[in-house]
Amino acid sequence: MREGAHPGRIAAIPAQSRAAAAANRTRPALTQARGAPSTAPPGRVGRKSTTREPIIQEPETAEPATEPEATRRDAGVTESARANRGWWDRNADEYQTEHGTFLGDDRFVWGPEGLDEVEAGLLGPPEELSGRDVLEIGAGAAQCARWLAAQGARPVALDLSHRQLQHALRIGGSFPLVCADACALPFADGSFDLACSAYGALPFVADPRLVLREVRRVLRPGGRFVFSVTHPIRWAFPDEPGPEGLSVSGSYFDRTPYVEQDEQGRAVYVEHHRTLGDRVRDVVASGFRLVDLVEPEWPAWNTSEWGGWSPLRGNLIPGTAIFVCERD
Secondary structure, three states: OOOOOOEOOEEEOOOOOOOOOOOOOOOOOOOOOOOOOOOOOOOOOOOOOOOOOOOOOOOOOOOOOOOOEEEEOOOOHHHHHHHHHHHHHHHHHHHHHHHHHHHOOOOOEOOOOOOEHHHHOOOOOHHHOOOOEEEEEOOOOOHHHHHHHHOOOEEEEEEOOHHHHHHHHHHOOOOEEEEOOOOOOOOOOOOEEEEEEEOOOHHHOOOHHHHHHHHHHHEEEEEEEEEEEEOHHHHHOOOOOOHHHHOOOOOOOOOOOEEEEOOOOOEEEEEOOOOHHHHHHHHHHOOEEEEEEEOOOOOOOOOOOEOOEOHHHHOOOOOEEEEEEEEO
């Protein structure tokens, strides 16, 4: 059913012909956001993170020669995938070092607000997860999959970035890790009961319906898919945590991708904008039923800034949108 997916190693699955590529991992902000809270919030679920220890010692992938240029332009499926695979492979070490404490090793966090699945129960009550087959898309270091395994579920952690999955190996776990394309999932039809994605894949692909249709294909009838993305309204505002981030600076309806490109004009990072209505139509057109749309409020305990997210902005406008979808 899950060819090549074995615990304790990364199964590299090449993209299949039905989709050229996709980018599979949370970058929790609209592109420029690279900060993260330096400490785990008090009283949250999850053990102390080990991600601030020296990490994997290997030759690093070369960085772009100069700082990339930020622009808005078209970027297709193939270009987006190539750029984002490279970005996450280059930046996985920094990402896990910087964000690891907030994410924990075995927490399931839906976004920078800190909404935890143990409280939200969007996949269902934790006590009902035992024995369920669950696919995590854009898993990174597989923190969510690790939490699912602790509830007795049988997770599979999938990511486009091999380097991110090396961090999943470093932290440990007995579940399969698969390096593959979210637009061409290497699993048989009806392989999973549940699927989830916390800021993974969907913000980075040029055609999100490719991912949604693949997820529906691998889910069993009655299966649930829950995914979180940057709230679409954020695209109209500067990605700044302070007062300068509270004034509209662009059209919410401008769907032109955000692209960082090198001196030759080659994309090195791409993020795609969909309006809230676009997201709903994508879900429905892909054969899902939308059963809930969650817009987490900023909690009082979270006093930290995370890139463009902050208590100031979080108390005024939403930062995350979580779509709860079911396959009939």
